[in-house]
Amino acid sequence: MRVDYDVVIVGLGPAGASLAYMLKDSGLRVAGVEMGDFSKIWGKPCGDAIGAGNFDKNGLPHPSGDALKQVVRGALIYSPSEEGVLRLTGGEGYMIDRNKYGISLLREASRGVDLLLETKVSYPIIESGKLVGVKARGEKGELELRAKVIVDATGSAASVRKKLPPEWPVSVDAPETDFSVAFRKIVELDYEIEEPEFIRIYFNVNVAPGGYWWFFPKGKSLANIGVGVQLGRGYESPAKIYREVLMKRPDVGREARVISEAGARLPTRRPLVSMVWDNFIAIGDSAYTVDPVHGGGMGYAMTAARSAADAIVAAFEEGDFSARGLWRANMVYMRGLGAVQASLDLLRMFLQTLTNDEIEWAIRKGLVGKEEIVSVFERGEFSLTRHFLDALEMVVRFLGKPSLLTKLLRANDYMRKIKELYLQYPEGPAGLARWSSQVEALVAEYKKVMEIPF
Ligand SMILES: Cc1cc2nc3c(=O)[nH]c(=O)nc-3n(C[C@H](O)[C@H](O)[C@H](O)COP(=O)(O)OP(=O)(O)OC[C@H]3O[C@@H](n4cnc5c(N)ncnc54)[C@H](O)[C@@H]3O)c2cc1C
Incomplete structure (x- = not known):
């Protein structure tokens, strides 16, 4: 059966x-297609933690009632020995029940969007080179679902x-080392x-190489515990690792009941070079819109969805669904959160080369404190060299590990x-190839200078 829409969104996870x-009141004919049923909505395994700022910023309702499990007031970051702890407070976050929050969003969306659940998309339909x-x-x-704009929000798949x-720049794949796999x-x-009210993050390359393990409380006796590498x-x-290492810990192993357990892969890198092409947009894990350092992808998916929603509405106003017509999604995302994400991608690679000894030292000495961490996640830069005295203090703080300071300053520079x-x-598709090769060249130079082996 053939059905015609203006927009077809494939996948109804956090992005879709x-x-x-966001499109429910747009007046457009929109379909949301999801292979799972309601019980599987937002069913991808996740740490379930999200910053509160993501909701207002993107015009989404805050989780409440059954969907909100715990308000987060801060994070504890542990060194490999667990004797060094950074206590970060200030920002607010939530531990959510993903399924319940996802369902509440979709119930609202269904006022203006056709939801096709238990429906699996197999192939794009391309006619005369056009999607x-x-x-x-x-x-x-x-079903043959036809639309002027097709959105891929199918996650890592x-x-x-x-x-x-393959000649469309959106179809490129990233190297395996730009992904992580996590189990929770x-x-x-x-x-x-x-x-x-404090989530806990543990860095220890012997337990979680190239990643970390976490303990996120969801109330007084419930927790989301996981590890990513x-x-x-x-x-x-x-x-x-969970079975053989974490389960031996008294704080993890004392299980009264296991409610759910599963693992999945996730991108931990800079965004796809372009989220849009003719009649097409990718958002969420499909477009690699995830924080490369902590792997948080829900807030990033929401921000990508916001950029896509605004671009779609503008494209319909102008009647242009080509890459050029949808380019606004790229401009807003890449010049905003995408820029921070790209910067964090370089930080991610640097962090993945550190030894336990270096991490221990940095956390114990409080070298990277609250101010730097907030600055790096919000702006994609450390606040390392504000003026001479700070710089001098920095050198003194790093006296035991001068090479680490050199590396950190170099990483910050890149x-x-x-x-x-x-x-x-670039302001349009014409400038993409040149810009993209500049990015690739910069990343290659960074890897060489920083001796990053992957
Ligand atoms: C273990 C783990 C812990 C994580 N912890 C956190 C965390 O604490 N906080 C955070 O913000 N992020 C976290 N993330 C990342 C986060 O889970 C993802 O970034 C986020 O779910 C991405 O949303 P999405 O909508 O792009 O993709 P998904 O959540 O994967 O949703 C994609 C949807 O598309 C559907 N679909 C796929 N293929 C088809 C098809 N062919 N036809 C129809 N439907 C299809 C799927 O059924 C699914 O519902 C974690 C990830 C992992 C693996």
């Missing part, structure tokens, strides 16, 4: 459901994007968690350079 919610729809199969059998013509359990513990480097699987490049993201 947010976009559906005109997708093939899907669901309750009603084979990138079910539509990866099947687009949601468990009821047989003891009461102290300070459940870099892919493509032959590291142990996180499910095995982080600033790549951010500047993203702030000059």
Whole structure:
């Protein structure tokens, strides 16, 4: 059966459901297609933590009622020995029930969007070199969903994007080492968690190489506990690490009940070189819109959805659904959060080369304090060299590890350079190839200078 829409959103996870919610009052004929049923909505395994700022910024409702499990007041960052702890307070966040929040968004969205659940998209339909729809199969059998704009929000699977013509810049794939794989359990513990309003992050390359492990309370006796490692480097699987290392810890192993356990891969790199092409937009994990350092992708997916929603509405006003007509999504995302994300991608690579000894030292000495961490996640830059006295103090603080200071300053320099490049993201598709090769050259130079082996 053939059905015609203005917009078809494939995948209704954080990216697709947010976009559906944002388009519900647009007056456009929008379909949201999801292979899972309501019980599987937002079912990808996740740490379930999200910054509160993401909701107002993107015009989405804050989680409440059953969807809100715990308000987060801060984070504790542990050194490998766990004797060094950074206590970060100030920002607010939430531990959510993803399924409940996702369903609440979709119920609202369904006022203006057709939801096709239990419907799996298999292929893009390309006619005379133009993307005109997708093939899907669901309750009603084979479907041909046609639209002027197709959005791939299928997460890491990138079910539509990866099947687009290889000469389209959106279809490129990233190297395996730019991804992580993570495993998490949601468990009821047989003891009461102290300070459940603090999420805990543990850095230890012997446990979580190229990543970290976490303990995120969801109330007094419930927690989301998981571990993530870099892919493509032959590291142990996180499910095995959880079983063989974390379960031996009294704070993790004292399970009263396991509510859910699962793992998945996630991109931890800079965004796709372009989120849009003719009649096409990718958002969320499909477009690699994820924080490369901590792997948080829900807020990034919402921001990408906001850029896409505004670009779609503008494209329909102008009647132009080409890459040029949808380019606004790129301009807004890449010059905003994308620039921070690119900078954090370089930081991610640097962090993945550190030894336990260096991490221990940095956390214990408080070398990177609250101010630097806030600055790096909000602006993609450390506030390292504001004036001479600060710089001098920095040198004194690093006296035990001068080479680490040199590396950090060098990394910060490149982080600033790549951010500047993203702030000059081309104004149209014509400038993309040149810009993209400048980014690739800068990243290659960074890897060489910083001796990054992947
Ligand atoms: C273990 C782990 C812990 C994480 N912790 C956090 C965290 O604490 N905070 C945070 O913000 N982020 C976290 N992330 C990242 C976060 O989960 C993702 O970035 C986020 O879910 C991406 O949303 P998305 O909508 O792009 O993709 P997804 O959540 O993967 O949703 C994609 C949707 O598309 C559907 N779909 C796929 N293919 C098709 C198809 N062919 N047809 C129809 N439907 C299809 C899927 O069923 C799914 O519903 C974590 C990730 C992992 C793996």
